[in-house]
Amino acid sequence: MKEEKIHLYIQEIDGEPWLVEDDRGNLKVSYRVKEIIFVAQSPFQHIMILDTYDFGRMLVLDGVVQSTEKDGYIYNEMIAHVPLHIHPHPKKVLIIGGGDCGAAREIIKYKSVEELYFCEIDELVVKASKEHLKGVSDGLEDERIRYLFADGIQYMKEHTNEFDVIIVDSSDPIGPATQLFEYEFYKNVFDALKEDGLMVCQSESPIFYNEVMQNTYQSLQKLFNITKQYTAVVPTYPGGLWSFTLASKKYESFIEPDYEKTTKYFNEEMLKASFALPQFMLNK
Amino acid sequence: MKEEKIHLYIQEIDGEPWLVEDDRGNLKVSYRVKEIIFVAQSPFQHIMILDTYDFGRMLVLDGVVQSTEKDGYIYNEMIAHVPLHIHPHPKKVLIIGGGDCGAAREIIKYKSVEELYFCEIDELVVKASKEHLKGVSDGLEDERIRYLFADGIQYMKEHTNEFDVIIVDSSDPIGPATQLFEYEFYKNVFDALKEDGLMVCQSESPIFYNEVMQNTYQSLQKLFNITKQYTAVVPTYPGGLWSFTLASKKYESFIEPDYEKTTKYFNEEMLKASFALPQFMLNK
Numbered sequence: 245m246k247e248e249k250i251h252l253y254i255q256e257i258d259g260e261p262w263l264v265e266d267d268r269g270n271l272k273v274s275y276r277v278k279e280i281i282f283v284a285q286s287p288f289q290h291i292m293i294l295d296t297y298d299f300g301r302m303l304v305l306d307g308v309v310q311s312t313e314k315d316g317y318i319y320n321e322m323i324a325h326v327p328l329h330i331h332p333h334p335k336k337v338l339i340i341g342g343g344d345c346g347a348a349r350e351i352i353k354y355k356s357v358e359e360l361y362f363c364e365i366d367e368l369v370v371k372a373s374k375e376h377l378k379g380v381s382d383g384l385e386d387e388r389i390r391y392l393f394a395d396g397i398q399y400m401k402e403h404t405n406e407f408d409v410i411i412v413d414s415s416d417p418i419g420p421a422t423q424l425f426e427y428e429f430y431k432n433v434f435d436a437l438k439e440d441g442l443m444v445c446q447s448e449s450p451i452f453y454n455e456v457m458q459n460t461y462q463s464l465q466k467l468f469n470i471t472k473q474y475t476a477v478v479p480t481y482p483g484g485l486w487s488f489t490l491a492s493k494k495y496e497s498f499i500e501p502d503y504e505k506t507t508k509y510f511n512e513e514m515l516k517a518s519f520a521l522p523q524f525m526l527n528k
Numbered sequence: 529m530k531e532e533k534i535h536l537y538i539q540e541i542d543g544e545p546w547l548v549e550d551d552r553g554n555l556k557v558s559y560r561v562k563e564i565i566f567v568a569q570s571p572f573q574h575i576m577i578l579d580t581y582d583f584g585r586m587l588v589l590d591g592v593v594q595s596t597e598k599d600g601y602i603y604n605e606m607i608a609h610v611p612l613h614i615h616p617h618p619k620k621v622l623i624i625g626g627g628d629c630g631a632a633r634e635i636i637k638y639k640s641v642e643e644l645y646f647c648e649i650d651e652l653v654v655k656a657s658k659e660h661l662k663g664v665s666d667g668l669e670d671e672r673i674r675y676l677f678a679d680g681i682q683y684m685k686e687h688t689n690e691f692d693v694i695i696v697d698s699s700d701p702i703g704p705a706t707q708l709f710e711y712e713f714y715k716n717v718f719d720a721l722k723e724d725g726l727m728v729c730q731s732e733s734p735i736f737y738n739e740v741m742q743n744t745y746q747s748l749q750k751l752f753n754i755t756k757q758y759t760a761v762v763p764t765y766p767g768g769l770w771s772f773t774l775a776s777k778k779y780e781s782f783i784e785p786d787y788e789k790t791t792k793y794f795n796e797e798m799l800k801a802s803f804a805l806p807q808f809m810l811n812k
Contacts, residue, residue, distance in 0.1 A: 262556075269560070270581035272546075276554040297554035298736075315735065315767075318806075451599065451763060452582075477761050477769040479735060483599075484768020485761040509806040517804030520797035522602075527792075 253292065253307040254280065263294055267308050267416075268452075268482060275299060275309070281376050286368040288420070293376040299480060301377050303344050305369070305415060311344035313379030315479045319446070320346030320380070321510040322476040322518065323488060325503075327409050327444045328354050329515055330492065332499050334408040335359070338436070340396035340424070342413035343369030345381035351411075352386045353504040360389045361407070365420075367393040397423050400432035407437055412445035417456055425456060427463040430491075434467045442468075442492035449483040450475065450525050457487045464491040472496070473525065474518040476509070485522075537576065537591040538564065547578055551592050551700075552736075552766060559583060559593070565660050570652040572704070577660040583764060585661050587628050589653070589699060595628035597663030599763045603730070604630030604664070605794040606760040606802065607772060609787075611693050611728045612638050613799055614776065616783050618692040619643070622720070624680035624708070626697035627653030629665030635695075636670045637788040644673045645691070649704070651677040681707050684716035691721055696729035701740055709740060711747040714775075718751045726754075726776035733767040734759065734809050741771045748775040756780070757809065758802040760793070769806075 254277065255264045261277040275296045282293040292304040300313030311319070324347045328334055334354065338361040339347050348362050364370050370391070373381045392399065396412075410433050414424040423429055424445075433443050447460040457473070465471040468491035478486040498515060538561065539548050545561040559580045566577040576588040584597030595603070608631045612618055618638065622645040623631050632646050648654050654675070657665045676683065680696075694717050698708040707713055708729075717727050731744040741757070749755040752775035762770040782799060 268582070271560070272556075272558040274556040274558070298552070475761075477759075479767040479769065483763040485763065508808045508811075511804075511807045511810070513804035514806060517801035520795075520801035522793040522798060523795045524792045526795070 253290070253304065263292075263296070263304060263307075263309075265307060265309055271482065273482075275302070282372050284368060284372070286366050288366045289369075291366075291369055291372055293372055301379060302480070303369070303373055303377055303380070308416070309480045310415065311346055311373075311377070311380050312480055313377070316344060316346050316380045317507070318476055318509040319478045319481075319486065320344070320350055321507050322474075323347050323411055323413055323444060323446060324350035325507065325510045326474060326488065326515060326518065327411065327442055327490060328357075328501055328503070329498050329512075330490070330495050331409050331442055332495060332501075336407050337361070337409045337411070338363060338407045339411045339413055340400070341365075341415070341421075342411065344373045344377060345370060345384055347411055347413050348389060349381060349383050350507075352384075352388060353506065355502045357388060360386075361392060362389055363392045363394055363396045363399050365393065365395050397429055397432075400429060400436050403436040405435070405438055408441050410437060410441070410443040412443065414446060416448070425460060427466070430463050430467060437493065440494040442490065442495060444488055444490045447473070447487045447489040449481065450485055450487050450522070451483040457489075460489050464489055467491065469493055470496045472519060473521060475521065476518060487525075537574070537588065547576075547580070547588060547591075547593075549591060549593055555766065557766075559586070566656050568652060568656070570650050572650045573653075575650075575653055575656055577656055585663055586764070587653070587657055587661055587664070592700070593764045594699065595630055595657075595661070595664050596764055597661070600628060600630050600664045601791075602760055602793040603762045603765075603770065604628070604634055605791050606758075607631050607695055607697055607728060607730060608634030609791065609794045610758060610772065610799060610802065611695065611726055611774060612641075612785055612787070613782050613796075614774070614779050615693050615726055616779060620691050621645070621693045621695070622647060622691045623695045623697055624684070625649075625699070625705075626695070628657045628661060629654060629668055631695055631697050632673060633665060633667055634791075636668070636672060637790065639786045641672060644670075645676060646673055647676045647678055647680050647683050649677065649679050681713055681716075684713060684720050687720040689719070689722055692725050694721060694725070694727040696727065698730060700732070709744060711750070714747050714751060721777065724778040726774065726779060728772055728774045731757070731771045731773040733765065734769055734771045734806070735767040741773075744773050748773055751775065753777055754780045756803060757805060759805065759809075760802060771809075
C-alpha cells in the first residue's frame with residue numbers, strides 16, 4: 245500500500261522523481277525531487293516530506309504542497325504577526341491546524357503570549373514536521389505551547405470566552421477541512437473568543453477561489469464588529485496571491501508589540517501594505 | 529517544421545493538449561489547453577497564442593508564458609500606471625518590448641500623453657496579440673501610438689534627451705533580451721530621457737532571480753538620483769512575486785493624474801503598498 249500510495253504523487257521523469265501536484269484539473273505543477281525524506285499514511289491523510297531542488301524541504305499532504313523551506317515563512321509570518329500586531333495584550337492564543345508548526349514558531353516570538361494552544365488533528369504531521377522540516381518548524385521547544393491533538397471543529401464547540409486570539413490555519417476546503425470554512429464553525433470561534441478577542445483565517449486565492457474568499461468574509465461580517473481582508477504572496481499556492489480574513493470584536497488599529505524581530509517577509513510596512521486590496525477585490 | 533516546433537512545447541496528456549512550461553530545470557508548470565489559436569516562428573522567436581482552461585488566452589514565446597487574459601492585467605497595470613503616477617506631465621512616452629500590447633493599452637488611458645512610441649522588435653508578436661489576444665491588447669486604435677518595429681537596444685543608442693517616461697517591458701534575460709538588463713543599455717536609456725525623465729523596468733523574481741534584481745537596482749542607482757523597487761503578484765510568473773525597478777532623475781512623489789480609471793488591480797492604495805518591500809528584500 246505504501247509503495248502504491250507514493251506513486252500516486254511521485255512520477256519518474258527522465259529517470260528522476262518529481263512531485264506532480266495536480267489537485268486542480270487544468271493546472272499541474274511539478275517539482276523535481278532530490279530525496280523522499282518521509283512518507284506515511286496517517287488516519288487522516290497521506291503525508292510526505294520531500295527535499296526538492298527549488299523549494300528545499302516541503303510538507304505535502306494528499307499530494308498538495310502545504311509548506312516549504314523556501315517560501316513557507318511568508319504564509320506563516322502573515323497569518324501569525326498580523327493579528328498579534330492588532331490585539332494589544334494577547335495572553336492566550338489558539339492555533340487550529342497549522343501542522344507544519346510554522347505559525348506556532350512565529351507566535352511564541354511574542355513576549356505577551358503566556359499560553360499557546362496548538363490544536364492540530366493529525367499528530368503525525370506535527371511529529372514529521374518537527375523532525376524533518378526544521379527550516380519551517382525550528383525553535384518550538386517552548387514551555388508555553390500546549391499540544392492538543394484534537395479535532396478543531398469539536399474543540400471549538402466545547403470552549404467559550406477563553407481565547408484572546410484564534411488563528412485558523414487550515415488546508416483547502418476539501419474533505420474534513422470543509423467545515424472550517426462554514427458559518428457554524430465561525431460562530432463557535434466567535435464564542436470561544438473573549439469579549440475583546442480576534443481571529444484570523446486563511447481564505448484562499450482571490451483569483452481562483454474568489455467564492456470561498458467572499459463567503460468567508462460574509463460569514464465573519466455577520467458575527468464580528470470588524471472584518472478585514474489582507475493578502476500575501478505565497479509562491480507555492482496556486483495563483484501566488486493569497487487572502488487572509490481578520491475578524492475582531494474590538495481592536496483594529498496597529499500596535500507596536502514586544503516581539504523577537506527575526507521575520508523574513510513581515511515588517512511594519514508590509515503589515516500596512518497587506519491591507520491594500522487589488523481593485524478587483526474591491527469591486528464586489 | 530511547424531508541427532515539430534509545436535511538439536516542443538505542447539504535450540498530449542490523456543489525449544488532451546497541455547502546454548508544459550519547463551524553462552526552469554527543477555519546476556514544470558503545465559496548462560491544459562482548450563485550443564491552439566496561433567503558432568508561428570518569427571525571425572526572433574517561436575510564438576503561440578493558446579486558449580487555456582485556467583488562464584483564458586495566453587501569449588507564449590519560446591514555450592514561456594508571457595501574458596494571459598486571466599492575470600496579464602496585473603503586470604501591465606503595474607508597469608504602466610506606477611511611473612505615470614509619478615511623472616507630473618508625461619507627454620512623450622516610450623515602451624521597449626511589451627509585444628502583448630498590454631502596457632500600451634494602459635498608457636493611452638492618460639490624457640497628458642501626446643505620443644506613445646512602441647518599440648517592439650518582433651512585429652509578429654504585436655500582430656498576433658492584437659488579433660488573437662484582445663483580452664490583453666484591446667482598445668489600441670489610438671492615433672497617439674507610433675509603432676516602431678525595431679531593436680530597442682539600437683534605438684536607445686540613437687536617441688538623446690527625448691522622452692519623459694521610458695518603460696522597459698522585456699522578457700527574461702535569456703538570449704537577445706540579456707542586453708536589456710545591462711549597464712550600457714541603462715546608460716543609453718538615461719541619456720534618451722529628458723532632464724526630468726524617469727524609467728521603469730521589470731526586474732524579475734525577488735525569490736528566484738534575486739541576483740538579476742539586485743544587479744538591475746545597482747546599475748540604475750549609479751545613473752539616477754532616485755532608484756526604488758516595487759512589487760506585484762503575477763500568478764503565471766515563477767514565484768508569483770515580481771519586482772519592478774523605477775529610476776528617476778527628478779520626481780518621486782505620487783501625483784493624481786487625469787486618466788481613465790478602468791484598472792482591475794491597480795488603485796491608489798496598491799500604488800503606495802507596492803513600494804513596501806518584504807524584509808528579505810531589505811536585508812541586502
